[in-house]
Amino acid sequence: MHTTVADLLGPGGGPCLDVCCGTGAHAGVPAGLGWTPIGVDLSGGQLRHAAERLPVSRAHAAALPIADASLPAAMCVLSSTDVPDYPAVLREVARVLRPGGRFVHVGVHPCFVGAFADWSQRPRIVVDERYADRSRSFDSWYTGGVRVRAGAWHVPLADLLNATVTAGLRLVRVTEAGPDGIPDLLGFLAVREP
Ligand SMILES: C[S@@+](CC[C@H](N)C(=O)[O-])C[C@H]1O[C@@H](n2cnc3c(N)ncnc32)[C@H](O)[C@@H]1O
Structure with missing residues (x-):
């Protein structure tokens, strides 16, 4: 970083x-x-x-x-x-x-991080149709992360x-x-x- x-x-x-x-x-x-x-x-x-x-x-x-x-x-x-x-x-x-x-x-x-991206099968990242969704989302494949609490804009x-x-x-x-x-x-x- x-x-x-x-x-x-x-x-x-x-x-x-x-x-x-x-x-x-x-x-x-x-x-x-x-x-x-x-x-x-x-x-x-x-x-x-x-x-x-x-x-x-x-x-x-x-x-x-x-x-x-x-x-x-x-x-x-x-x-x-x-x-x-x-x-x-x-x-x-x-x-x-x-x-x-x-x-x-x-x-x-x-392209690879957001509610639309499932990293649970890493290194295969599964991207779904929510890529086009620009609204705030609290969704995440990982329920222990900060985004299910704070949300994120994509x-x-x-x-x-x-x-x-x-x-x-x-x-x-x-x-x-x-x-x-x-x-x-x-x-x-x-x-x-x-
Ligand atoms: C994920 S943190 C990143 C902080 C820092 N840049 C870092 O990398 O450690 C996002 C930051 O954005 C700030 N933030 C959110 N909305 C903001 C806004 N409208 N204006 C200024 N800061 C904002 C939050 O308070 C938070 O500190």
């Missing part, structure tokens, strides 16, 4: 906004590359932990308390399934990034990539990673168009 974020973000300087930073578990990644991590999250409970790792604000990811075109970098890790409208988050990231600013997305792979791959481009972010690089050759993580670097 950290390797994927680091590879996509690359070295730099100035603030790197961690959108939906949670407990700030990834703050060390941009810091180790020369960036200054700052975070936003909706959860005060998560932010109490994050504040020990990076400066934080409580805010909605689709309404960031940040000026237009003011940031050189932003990242969002493992959170696209936790917001009801990830395309709105992408538009907001594009708004606050400077032209040429970098955005790193890392999330569960939308953004199919084409929607994710199209929303990124439509937001004004130019895709630069895409990565896939996961166990046994089955990618359960998808990441990409996109750059704010001038």
Whole structure:
């Protein structure tokens, strides 16, 4: 996870906004590359932990308390399934990034992870027709996981990539990673168009 974020973000300087930073578990990644991590999250409970790792604000990811075109970098890790409208988050990231600013997305792979994907016969992953369902789902083949309690929103791959481009972010690089050759993580670097 950290390797994927680091590879996509690359070295730099100035603030790197961690959108939906949670407990700030990834703050060390941009810091180790020369960036200054700052975070936003909706959860005060998560932010109490994050504040020990990076400066934080409580805010909605689709309404960031940040000026237009003011940031050189932003990242969002493992959170696209936790917001009801990830395309709105992408538009907001594009708004606050400077032209040429970098955005790193890392999330569960939308083709292989979700209510529609049964991993119980791994390495055979069975995907069903719920792939097309964009609503919040509490379904999971694994009943011991967090998703049966918290639910998840699914953004199919084409929607994710199209929303990124439509937001004004130019895709630069895409990565896939996961166990046994089955990618359960998808990441990409996109750059704010001038
Ligand atoms: C699965 S956690 C990931 C946290 C962190 N990025 C990580 O990888 O450890 C998803 C996070 O998204 C936050 N979140 C959910 N909806 C949000 C919203 N609308 N605006 C900001 N944060 C939100 C949650 O509070 C939670 O901290």
